[in-house]
Amino acid sequence: MELLPGVLVPLSEITVRAARSSGPGGQHANVTASRITAVFDVAGSCALSEEQKHRVAARLGPRVVAVAQDERSQSRNRELALERLRDRLRSALEVAPARTPTRPTRASTERRLEAKRTQSERKRQRRNPGDDD
Numbered sequence: 001m002e003l004l005p006g007v008l009v010p011l012s013e014i015t016v017r018a019a020r021s022s023g024p025g026g027q028h029a030n031v032t033a034s035r036i037t038a039v040f041d042v043a044g045s046c047a048l049s050e051e052q053k054h055r056v057a058a059r060l061g062p063r064v065v066a067v068a069q070d071e072r073s074q075s076r077n078r079e080l081a082l083e084r085l086r087d088r089l090r091s092a093l094e095v096a097p098a099r100t101p102t103r104p105t106r107a108s109t110e111r112r113l114e115a116k117r118t119q120s121e122r123k124r125q126r127r128n129p130g131d132d133d
Helices: 050-060 074-093 106-126
Strands: 002-004 014-019 035-041 063-068
Touching: 002 074, 014 074, 035 074, 050 074, 063 074
Parallel strands: none
Antiparallel strands: 014 035, 035 063
16 A cells, blocks of 8 residues: 555555444344454554654554445445545655745735724723823
């Protein structure tokens, strides 16, 4: 399963379990184990670097779990669970771009100062006449 370009997690590192579903496929007469739980152990992974392991563990915890019980078919639920697991790991591995600091524009600074002056004048007019300094 490819997470990012160059980051490939083998399916042998993902534990897939089946259980009885409470949704579609779990209530008909011939009950099937159509609920799929896919578990990825972050610390035990050989596919991720130490930095990537730390990033995933900090965002998602030491074990990443994805569950699917949407469909009646066990194989379709397995695909959905693995897809959800892939999406969660991808989002955890993303590195946010560094923010470039900017200065406020002259117009926005003037608007802010004008609003402060207006508010100050409004509050000054609300005072009692005898409170002047």
